[in-house]
Amino acid sequence: MHIQQPASVSAFSPEILSAAYRDARAAEVAHCEDAPRGRCSACPVRGLSVCAALAQDELPRLEQLSDPVRFRAGETILLEGDPAGAVYNLKAGMVRLYRILPDGRRQIVGFMMPGDFIGLSLSDRNGFSADAVDDVAACRFDRAAYTKFVGQTPHLLRQMHEAASHELTIAQDHMVLLGRRSAEEKVASFLMSQRDRMRRLGASVVTLALPMSRTDLADHLGLTIETVSRVISRLARARVVLVVPNGVRLLDLAKLESLAAS
Amino acid sequence: MHIQQPASVSAFSPEILSAAYRDARAAEVAHCEDAPRGRCSACPVRGLSVCAALAQDELPRLEQLSDPVRFRAGETILLEGDPAGAVYNLKAGMVRLYRILPDGRRQIVGFMMPGDFIGLSLSDRNGFSADAVDDVAACRFDRAAYTKFVGQTPHLLRQMHEAASHELTIAQDHMVLLGRRSAEEKVASFLMSQRDRMRRLGASVVTLALPMSRTDLADHLGLTIETVSRVISRLARARVVLVVPNGVRLLDLAKLESLAAS
């Protein structure tokens, strides 16, 4: 048994150390919270989110409805089957959406990121559970009030529909992953798709943040924690990625792409 | 000329023989085709479909846009990535939606049944391929024209959104199935969910129609054809189901329910 580790040591990734990462995230969340109630025009995710559909002069009405909220890592946001009292627009942090089988098996159906909307369906019961992966800042809207507003604002409804359609596409992608890909392909294509999402948020990604645990990854990819760990180790040994705290540095995108088999 | 089943929508007759089944389906499809262009008020799936949102006096506008079409078993309806020229409302028959990986692996992301709408997202490119499992009758709408109509009809948009949300829920169910269930659980819970869908169409189901091939089932459930065949044989041996041409008779719902593990 060697002291040697895979490619992970050499790199003090400039941007991410465990503590530094946490602090940065905390600052980001705090920043969101400090914003005065209902200052949509200054919102960090305005333009990325469904509210992009609203014109400047429509924002005040939305602001009236919105309520800034915070969740700490691990905190529950909503439970499958409960009456849906609220919907959320995510401003910072990451949220996992999941279902649980009677015997405890869990499937994470998606990770939500800044700009994503939780509760797109506007239905009266939650179709999934959700909790905060790391510290989260969000706009909370009373569901009834928000639904009413949407009913009076067709272009917002259109935007909600577009977002739901996009979610559906992502869900279909994920069905392909779960149903037809090997463990290595699952991990590789998950990394690529996370990278794409980050890029759409505006950042060019060399170091991919993975705030979720290995267990979360496993429950998202339909694998066990051990298999996820082994695959990532293998990718690191092959210098395709570099493991850093709370993330991976993507070293060989071409290789990763080909491993993803899509 | 042929024996015309009384115009009940419940296409799925209790006793199914191969030939009888095919004839019934053919008659049903023919019946849909015979309807004069744009007679929405007499449509077999009116009330089950998104057009249920429209009032009587709005139907004529929709009728103007609609075009009755037919696809024979196996025929391609649309291809992933192609420009989306049309959307479809399914009146009879079954359609498979799927994605294909570069090396040919296929994942069927859903089976569409009467009342289902293909192209909910209204996006300009097809997010999946689709083809007819058996003979199909549908309303075809030019996408641009339909999109424009939806834009002018908020309650139709609302209905489209609701349908998309429902699809999303089904997709999440299926992710749980693909990611966290055993082969036997997959088959059992697929049968239960198909039964539920049929029942929502109005028929009480003792014999479940399965017009799709074993290969289709396998590609939907993330299994191989051999495994699907073995599991069904085992269920038959245990008298949980009875295999009939193009379907199964459900003999022991309680057992099936418990095998489905949900």
Added chain:
DNA sequence: CGTCTAGTTGATGGGAATCAACGTAAGTGG
């Protein structure tokens, strides 16, 4: 310092994939 949790790594086993043979029904053409 001990405890706890998250993650890694190794050994082993099992469930589903793969490989292969066979059965059956529906065409097809002589």
Added chain:
DNA sequence: CCACTTACGTTGATTCCCATCAACTAGACG
């Protein structure tokens, strides 16, 4: 009408990928 073909499904033998079981390491924290 029957040999031949083809597509689809079933069943058995074997393989292999990933789950399971287990041991261990590294941080985090009181």
